[in-house]
Amino acid sequence: MSEAMNEMQTLYEERRLRIEKTIALEPVDRIPTAYMGMAFAPRYMGMPIADFCEVPENRTEVTLAAMDKLGADVWDGINALPCGRIVPSLTSAWLSHIAAPGRELPEDSLWQVQESDVMKPEDYDVILDKGWPEFLEGYYPRVIDVDELKESNIWVSKNLQSVKDKCREHGYVPISFGGTSIPFEYLCGGRSMSRFYIDLYRIKDKIKEVMDHMMPYMIREGIHTAEVSGIPAVWVGGWRSASSLIAPKIWDEMVFPYFIELTHALADKGIVSVLHFDQDWNRDLERFKELPAKMCLLNTDGMTDLRKVKEILGDHMAVIGDVPSALLYSGTPDDIFKYVHDLIRDVGPTGLILCPGCDAPINAKPENMEAMAAASREYSQVV
Amino acid sequence: MLEQLIKALAELEEDQVLEIVRQELVGGTEALAILQACQQGMTEVGDRFEKKEYFVSDLMMSGEIFKQVGVILEPGLQSATQVCAGAVVIGTVQGDIHDIGKDIVVNMLKSANLDVTDLGVDVPPVQFVDALKQTKASVLGMSGLLTLAFDSMKETVGLIEEAGLRDKVRIMIGGGPVDGGVCRVVGADDWGADAQAAVRLAKTWLDIGVQA
Numbered sequence: 001m002s003e004a005m006n007e008m009q010t011l012y013e014e015r016r017l018r019i020e021k022t023i024a025l026e027p028v029d030r031i032p033t034a035y036m037g038m039a040f041a042p043r044y045m046g047m048p049i050a051d052f053c054e055v056p057e058n059r060t061e062v063t064l065a066a067m068d069k070l071g072a073d074v075w076d077g078i079n080a081l082p083c084g085r086i087v088p089s090l091t092s093a094w095l096s097h098i099a100a101p102g103r104e105l106p107e108d109s110l111w112q113v114q115e116s117d118v119m120k121p122e123d124y125d126v127i128l129d130k131g132w133p134e135f136l137e138g139y140y141p142r143v144i145d146v147d148e149l150k151e152s153n154i155w156v157s158k159n160l161q162s163v164k165d166k167c168r169e170h171g172y173v174p175i176s177f178g179g180t181s182i183p184f185e186y187l188c189g190g191r192s193m194s195r196f197y198i199d200l201y202r203i204k205d206k207i208k209e210v211m212d213h214m215m216p217y218m219i220r221e222g223i224h225t226a227e228v229s230g231i232p233a234v235w236v237g238g239w240r241s242a243s244s245l246i247a248p249k250i251w252d253e254m255v256f257p258y259f260i261e262l263t264h265a266l267a268d269k270g271i272v273s274v275l276h277f278d279q280d281w282n283r284d285l286e287r288f289k290e291l292p293a294k295m296c297l298l299n300t301d302g303m304t305d306l307r308k309v310k311e312i313l314g315d316h317m318a319v320i321g322d323v324p325s326a327l328l329y330s331g332t333p334d335d336i337f338k339y340v341h342d343l344i345r346d347v348g349p350t351g352l353i354l355c356p357g358c359d360a361p362i363n364a365k366p367e368n369m370e371a372m373a374a375a376s377r378e379y380s381q382v383v
Numbered sequence: 384m385l386e387q388l389i390k391a392l393a394e395l396e397e398d399q400v401l402e403i404v405r406q407e408l409v410g411g412t413e414a415l416a417i418l419q420a421c422q423q424g425m426t427e428v429g430d431r432f433e434k435k436e437y438f439v440s441d442l443m444m445s446g447e448i449f450k451q452v453g454v455i456l457e458p459g460l461q462s463a464t465q466v467c468a469g470a471v472v473i474g475t476v477q478g479d480i481h482d483i484g485k486d487i488v489v490n491m492l493k494s495a496n497l498d499v500t501d502l503g504v505d506v507p508p509v510q511f512v513d514a515l516k517q518t519k520a521s522v523l524g525m526s527g528l529l530t531l532a533f534d535s536m537k538e539t540v541g542l543i544e545e546a547g548l549r550d551k552v553r554i555m556i557g558g559g560p561v562d563g564g565v566c567r568v569v570g571a572d573d574w575g576a577d578a579q580a581a582v583r584l585a586k587t588w589l590d591i592g593v594q595a
Contacts, residue, residue, distance in 0.1 A: 099480070110531055112480055193483050197440045198447050201395065245439040279559075283435075302560075326560040329530045330568040361530035361560075 008171050015076040016173045023233075023272055023318045024294050025351045031344055031380040032076035032353045034175060034320060037360030037369065038086065039110050041066035044366055049109060050102025056085045056155050060163050064170050071373035077173035079274070079299070079320065079355055080235060083163040087111055088144060088152035093179060093237060095119065095190035097143045110362050118142050119190030121199070124210050132217045139190070160229055175297070175320070175353075176274045178225030179235030180218050182258035183211035188240045196240075200250050208254065215258060219265040226271045233272035233297070236262060242279030244303075251284065260290050267292035274299050274320070278358055285312045293317070301325070301358035306347045314351060322357035323372055328364035333371035340375035349382045385412070385420040392424025393431070395444050397451075400424075404455050414459025421452050425494035429579045439487070442578055446490035467498035469589035470520035474502030474511060475558075476527050476535035484558055485526040487578045492524075495582050497589070508539040512546045521551060522585050525571070527558040533565055540570040553588040557581055 018032045037044075041063045042052035052058050063082040067075050087098045090111065097114045099105050105112070119139070127135045140146050160177075167174050187207065188196040199207060222234045241255040263273040273296045280303040281288075288298070289312075296317040298309060302324030309319055323339055331339075340354065354376055360369060384407060391399040400421075407417050428445040431437040471492055475485050482504045492499045500518050502510055515523060523543070525536050536556055543549050554571040557580070566574040572588075575581040 109478065110529060112529070115481065115483065194443055194447075194486065197443045200440065201397070201444045243438075247438045247440050250440060324560065324562075325530050326533075326562050326565050329533055329560075330562075330564040335564075363530055363534065 005169075008169065011171045012168050012173065015171065019077055019173055019175060019353065022351060022353055023297050025315065025318055027350055027382070029382055031348050031376075031382065033074050033373075033376040033380060034077045034079050034353050034355040035063075035067050035070070035075050035172070036079035036356050036358070037066070037364065038063075038082075039362035040360040040364050040369065043362050044069070044369070048101070048107045049111070049362070050100070050107045053086055053100055053111060054102065056083075056152070056159070059084070059086065060166055064166060064172065067172060068170065070369055071377070072171065074373040074376050075172055076353075077175045078167065079175055080179075081160075081163060081167065081174035081177040081229070081231065083160060083177065084156040085152045088149050091140075091144045091149065093181070093185075093189070095139065095143060095186055096192075113189075115192050117190075117192040117195040119187070121203075123190070124203075124206055127210050128213060132214045157228075164229070164231075174231055176233040176235050176272075177229040177231040178222075179237055179276070180222035180225065180262070181237040182241065182255065182262060183214040183218060184241045184255055184258065185237055185239060186214070186218075187211070193240050197246075200254060204250070204254070211254065211258065215261060218258075219262055222262065222266050222271065222273075223269050226266070226269070232270055233274050234266065235276045235299075236266075236273040238275060238277040238281075239279065242277065242281055243283040244280035248283075256284065256287055256290075263291045263296055267295035271295075272297055276358075277301075277304065279303050282308055285309060288313055289316055291317065297353070299355075299358075302327070306343065310347045310351075318351035318353065319347065320353040320355045322355070323360075324357045325359070325361045325364070328356060328360055328368045328372075331365075331368060333367050333374075336368050336371040337375045337378070340372060341379050344379045354380060384410075385416065388417070388420045389424045389427065392421055392445065392448060393427035395428075395441060395448065397444070397448050400448050401451060401455070404452050408455070408459065413463065414456040415463040415465055418452070418456055418460065418465070421449060422494050422496055425449055425491070429491060429495075429582060432577070432579045439577075442487050442491065446487060446494075449490060449494050465496070468496045468591040469522065469585070470498040470500070470518050471522040471524060471585055472500045472502065472511065472514045472518055472520045473524035474506035474514075474526070475504040476525050476532045476539060477505055477507045478535050479527045479529050479532040479558075480504045481526075481528040481558070484528065484578070485524075488524060488526065488557065488575075488581045491578045491582045492585060495586065497585060508535065508542040511539050512542050512548065515543065515548055515552055516546070521553060522588050523552050523554045524581060524585070525554065525556045527556070527561070530560055532558060533561075533569055536569040536571065553584075555581060555584045 044066045087100045099112045101109045276299045278301045298319045300321045302322045388403045489501050556571045557575040
């Protein structure tokens, strides 16, 4: 092994350890910084979004190249391993058809979830009668070409290790790979948000029965993903189940007990849950104490108050975030510097990984992303 | 009985609301009076949302109930004349196909007795301008969930200026990532974090009274 490669290995291990300590709420020499900007990377590097979506190798190469260009010295890691085609993987997570660039949408536009009630009320009975995996087998053709989905999964299986190796060569630690969620999110994606929310008022007991049936599969998916990748952390998605969206009487019964069960089951296997929680969860932060201590990484998008998180959960879980998408679009480099400075001052120095909130958007100003990298250089050192 | 209807809607008691509406119609109550009672119930829902007693799911459920009431009352309302308190044009801007937030706002605006022209999703700037000209609406709402929507919002505001309508229209924007900074960049007059904020803005601009 060359000296340069040796140095990179050492750097990678330093960064890995820094991230690990942060999640465990231990002191660190520097607040780690992670990249997250799926669609920003190709736009920044001048690649049409369709090419980025269609060719899986492009996703890996362009993401790593964007990170290098923004500042190879800055990034300790990347929020999720950039492995595989985005549209099939989003389809599996949302159970919705995803409109793709170069297909339904212009070449250089962003993919978008097509919100509609593809899943019908009678499907609840099908899930209960036939089982979740059997239901999915019949369901997928409604939202994606099944051959395409299979090919995509095969590509990931074959190339997972090489993508991990590429990240290592660049010195970037993939914080998580793959994902799972609670039954609520899958059903909500399939039924559409408006229909599913109304189902929750009309046929709550039936849905609860379906969720209880689905839950072991969600747990199994999370464990399986981590075992296959060897990365001991998975995304646990929370989008439409956010506190600000759901009435407490529903949330207390249909949302949070499932997050508790899922995160504890993963923690029992040594797997960290990266709680990718979009929207505003402030109302229920006290309840997060019921999630496994030091085995969750709260990944918010700027809408949940991280100062409040620090106050309530500072000795319970670390956070990753949360430079907001809107600020990356509309702000100035000075705004970004101030945001990062204040975030580190108020939420650091332990238990914080600096990262764009949710995902740096496709039209984030390049100078703002560069400012985030520069602000990390300036402020992340722990004195 | 209409008091019960207001309460039932405010409590999101779907079956009870529909039953009372049917009973009232059979009993000879005018459709317009029943609708106005339901609008009061929806106002109560909005108030509870502002007080953080209700959440988005509650707004959606109330909208669903209100929609069903509208279907039941429709034949009786055709002969009635209800003067709307003002006109609003609304849509999700070009390049964005998300309609959930926009639809909640549309329901809440309608239940506030406003004449709403809903242009749907992925609406090009020129379509907003045409709709404003046709309806003479003085309030425009633009929605978008993606940050990409911000460019379209800005373009739309620009086209409204070019068409000479800017001083005749108050523009509000909303959607997941929208904030004051985005509002400034886009050139809108104000922004709303939720559906009730949109109703409040529209009512204020149309000068039709907002409860403190």
